[in-house]
Amino acid sequence: MVADKGKKSKVAERGEEQDSDHVDGELVLSIEKLQELQDELEKINEEASDKVLEVEQKYNEVRRPVYIRRNEIIQSIPDFWLTAFLSHPALSDLLTEEDQKIFKYLASLDVEDCKDVKSGYSIVFNFSPNPYFEDTKLVKTYSFTEEGTTNITGTTIKWKEGMDIANGNGHEKKGSKRPLTEESFFSWFGETELKNFSDGVTDEVAEIIKEDLWPNPLKYFNNEADEEDFDGDEDDEEKGSEDDEDGDQDDDEEEDDDDS
């Protein structure tokens, strides 16, 4: 363009502003329409999430009475949860020798979701009266807030005299320094540090118990009962007797009857 600067700039300006305003205007319009569609998608996604949550809530209620029945049957299987824990690849590492003795008083385990499922859940260990602590119920509770944080509460265990193994005062080890790997499982109840979703896994032990052990503990219990035969993922007709007919015995022989 070879015009005088004044005119050129005016024309250029008008050209630039009007044309680019025009282009920008269309662009802005498109982006606005796009935003509307994203809003529409977001509504759809929320509706989908709500519906999925409804399904999960419904089936949680269906499962509840089954878990109660299961708990009753487990009462007739000595050391069921102890055995299941010890047979679980990850959980077995968490129990010290002393912990295992305490677990013999473990009457039942329970995992309870909040009714709405999304607010959180509790893991409940029910104990019979024992020489270690006063409590008959040790609970750890996870509450999910709308903001995305998780509040954790855990029973402060009322240890009996000289029994506080969770804090290194077990009478067995009196005077000895506890190596790190010998941390008691029961210290888990005291780990209530606040976590964010963005931190990833809230509490690995809780997740394993809730998502893996609780749905099917028999799978792990059986693993112990017939180590050679059991194939981790099978839930088939296989019976779960502790001793096979040919007299194979398991390592943890806590109820020794007179054998031939």
Next chain:
Amino acid sequence: MVADNGKKSKVAERGEEDSDHVDGELVLSIEKLQEIQDELEKVNEEASDKVLEVEQKYNEIRRPVYVKRNEIIQSIPDFWLTAFLSHPALSDLLTEEDQKIFKYLVSLDVEDCQDLKSGYSIIFNFSPNPYFEDIKLVKTYSFTEEGVTNITGTTIKWKEGMDIANGNGHEKKGNKRPFAEESFFSWFGETQQKNFSDGVTDEVAEIIKEDLWPNPLKYFNNEADEEDFDGDEDDEESEECLLQNFGLPFLGHLQDSKYFMGSEDDEDGEQDDDDEDDDEDDS
């Protein structure tokens, strides 16, 4: 027990009857427990099926919205390129050469199988371009019942001297490509079979499907108003910011675009780096 061996063993045997009795009860309990687990498994399967039904239903509802969205995106030049470059993870995957190719990217599409559980495809639609013959580059993930993921990807028909996915880009002719300069397009050739147990199947695919595809505008806007944008806000602020910041950062991407009719110069005469369409005398 202090009895003669014969008697003792008999008593012991009878004692065994006791332990048989105990074992018998035990076996019974465990069998009942197994039945309960079987019952729980049925309940869980039913729950999974119902959840899948919900997800299938809503996928069908989303489909026409995605189609409409695609049409609108056509009027936004370099939308997907911009969104890619604004995504914290994906931006690292595009080399300079890739970005040039992406200017020919017309649309992106993520399509689930109708039943959802069998898999999905990620489709890049291109306009005719000097780099490859294809107008559609697809990567497909198929989930089998056994837990294996089969992956297929378009074998790109690169034009002469353009095969940058294999280090033959004419730009870098003769130079060895450093690792970080691996072309994004080599992703289409990564089709090794995976198992669920291996964990994440294909991170790029997951990011595109789960993060970019549901809301690419979030990332696109991030580019447009870098200072003001608060990642999770979908309110009117983003539009205002767009207008306010509708200057350098955004226009920078437009100037090479065939859609852009305006000039590359702002009123105050600022210029971008890539001045390829210089047709004006600057003041």
